[in-house]
Amino acid sequence: MKVTAKGLRNTIGAVSVIALLGGCAATQVALSKKDLDVQARTSTAIFVDPVPREKRTIYLEIKSGVMEFNRGKFKQFVLEQFAQFSDGYKVIDDPDAAQFQMVVYVLNLEKASPTAAQAALNQGYMGGAVVAGATVGAMTSNNPWAGGVVGGVAGGAAEFITGNLVKDVTYMLVSDVQIKEKAAKGVIVRKDSKIDTKISDAGASQQTVSEATNKKEYRTRIVTTANQVNLKIEEAEPLMFKKTAYAMAGFF
Secondary structure, three states: OOOOHHHHHHHHHHHHHHHHHHHHHHHHHHHHOOOOEEEEEEOOOOOOOOOOHHHOEEEEEEEEOOOOOOHHHHHHHHHHHHHHHOOOOEEEOOOOOOOEEEEEEEEEEEEOOHHHHHHHHHHOOOOOOOOOHHHHOOOOOOOOOOOOOOOHHHHHHHHHHHHHHOOEEEEEEEEEEEEEEEOOOOOOEEEEEEEEEEEEOOEEEEEEEEEEEOEEEEEEEEEEEEEEEOOOHHHHHHHHHHHHHHHHHOOO
16 A cells, blocks of 8 residues: 555644643543542441440451451551540450450452442441452543544554553452440340351252340441552552541441
């Protein structure tokens, strides 16, 4: 195919315009997402009963199946929040002596989309269950030019500018929280649980378990997100841990 000088100039001009547009889009994302934005949201509010100061004791247990999650570092953030803002509540090592027991199970700490974070929050407390893959989601870009370029050379130029240099990154931390509180003297709490068990492909069974206990239970989920351009998990983790811990201390 014969390439004329005019045709070559037009091709170069088109590549330049598209690259410029891609650069503008990348600049817009970089400016709008330049500051780290961390949000912690709770699926259900928890209100524990007020107790005398001598009973303001909590046994704390952190659990997780996420290899990237540092339980020791996260627990330290929670302890610091209780020391600063929890109105005299202290964390102790004896679960039998504590007035409250708080068990935290971290299900996810990974890249996600804003819609995935909202879906995880809407799902609510699930205990040790794994968040479904559709809920976790993948990172999405706010770049309005993505996928809109036609042509190999031009598309490559715009993709390099908007994709490789500027990325809109969101990390999500999903924590399920269960709090048990000793009931007042003379109060008996009845707990009914249903357990569904699959016997085989042909059917399943359901068990109903009833028990009397002296502990009331509260359950909720905290979903914390961190968003910034080109964000790394090492940069997001401290503030994500701090805001999640702050939300937990706020239940007391």
